[in-house]
Amino acid sequence: MSDNLVIAGRTFSSRLMVGTGKFSSAQVMKEAVEASGAEIVTVALRRVDLDAPSDNMLAALDMDKYLVLANTSGARDAKEAVRLAKIARDGGLPPWVKIEVTPDPRTLLPDPVETLKAAEELVKAGFTVLPYMPADPILAKHLEEVGCATVMPLGSMIGSGMGIRTRDAIEIIIDNARVPVVVDAGLGLPSHAAEAMEMGADAVLANTALAIARDPKQIAEGFKLATIAGRMGYLSGPGAASREARASSPLTGFIR
């Protein structure tokens, strides 16, 4: 069965994207990313700490095997996000960007106004734009209209592991979308990934859930399988839930 994810004309066989942050070591990160089967991995940009330049965790990854998607984490407004995206591209990464504009450090919720502004500008500058966004169906439409390649509504707050708390809104976004919907943020367990995929999401993105698990490699494989399982559930056209029992054994010929 060929069931590929297509983003901006590029084809991916995995519907799980993973982040590379917060792992305990480069080796653990590498093993988890490989076990996840992801083809798209996200990275961040930061100033080097000149007093203590550290070994780079990413050096463990074979960067040619993945689409390396820079995020704009740390950006507090559109201007900062645009600057980060351009630095990443000019520094040699592909012209793809995951926009993250999160002015409130406590919630890290995405700023809808600045995200839309950044998206519009980066699309015009030739980027393939994947915006992390609040689960707002109207905003999703606006982002699509300015030319975003996907929309990435949050399930719950970044790193919270609370799962999909925005289900109703994400269902509307999926119904309306003409670009892939990637559920990002808050997925703490493989079952959360499966839930998003069963709802009809085109892909999911996980990071913290992998990085903080006792066994990142194993949970990464769990996320991989759950993403596939959820997708299969969605594609199979499952029957609706019912408030009454529906017998699965024949209701005739009882031996009494």
Added chain:
Amino acid sequence: MNITVNGKANQVDSGTSIVMLLSQYKINSPMTIVEVNGTVIPKDEWESHAVQENDQIEIIQLMGGG
């Protein structure tokens, strides 16, 4: 010669290239990006690009992120 690197004042000899500057800071990661006065300097120009007085330099690294 006075320059600013990652927001901190620094002094270097005139003629210092980007490569020399990075080695002063013991930075050798292939994931490094260098921006001078708002413009990213391509890696193949690091050898020849000499730092100028009052340059605002950002040494940036790709890092793990979500």
